[in-house]
Amino acid sequence: MPTLLHIDSSAFHEGSVSREVAATFRKEWEEQHPDGTVVYRDLAADPLPHLTADAITAAFVPAADHTPEQRAAHALRETLAEELEQADAVLIGTPMYNFTIPSSLKAWLDQVIIIGRTGGEAPSAAGTPVTVVTARGGSYAAGTPRESFEFASNYLEKVLTGMLGLEVDFIVPELTLAHVNPAMADLRDKADASRARAHEEAVAKAKVLAVRVAA
Structure with missing residues (x-):
């Protein structure tokens, strides 16, 4: 049965829109694949170490000659690579x-x-489909004053496709700070609409992807 690799990275658990919308996608995916597998990594609750010299140099040294530090760092990268490679x-x-x-x-x-x-x-x-839910406190859409400040989805699109060869699709709920920032109070209706639309997209995209992967 299909395997979904699910990664969350928000520092917040309660009130996180990215977690909330990703959970909607996952729920629909699991309903479509009740016997499938979900490999879950919560990078806030269980953070990974940053890349070290040991992790980098281990790739150029025979396994038999690894130091204990290189061995541990290499094992972690092997695990993460296998999770990605085995995901549908x-x-x-x-x-x-x-x-x-x-x-x-x-x-x-x-x-x-x-x-x-x-x-x-x-x-x-290469070719593995990845759905990215990237939540933004304000709006960075085309034509907005802060369009040029958007380095989240722009970066992820480049690195996920250009480095990993994945097929990327985005769900982007915006204005998520409207209900906590008084200066954004007049944008609350737009924020609610964006959030609702993101949940609808999550359900629809999960259904389409579930059928595609099962085919």
């Missing part, structure tokens, strides 16, 4: 922090991108 689909939930992705998600990317395996000219998971 990937779901990533991420907020925008300071115009880009959380460092916890960047750590996962740095660990899982292994040139000559998952990354490079022939990525081992």
Whole structure:
């Protein structure tokens, strides 16, 4: 049965829109594949270490010559690479922090991108569909004053396709701070509409992807 790799990266659990919409996608996916497998990583609750020299150099040293530090670092990267390679689909939930992705998600990317395996000219998971739920406190849509400040979905589209060879689709709930920032009070209706639309997209995209993966 199909396997979904689900990654959450918001520092918040309660009130996180990226987690909430990703959960809607996952629920629909599981309803379509009740006997399937979900591999879940919560990068806030169980953060990965940042890429170290030991992790990098281990790829160029025979396994028999690994130091204990290289062995541990290499084992982690092997595990993460295998999770990606064995997934039939990937779901990533991420907020925008300071115009880009959380460092916890960047750590996962740095660990899982292994040139000559998952990354490079022939990525081992190439073509795997990935749905990214990226929530934003304001609006960075085309034509808005802060359009040029958007480095979350722009970055993820480039790294997920250009490095890992994945097929990327986005769900983007915006204005998520409207209910907590008094200066954004007049945008609450738009925020609610964006959130509702994101949930609708999550259900629809999960259904379509579930059928595609099962075919």
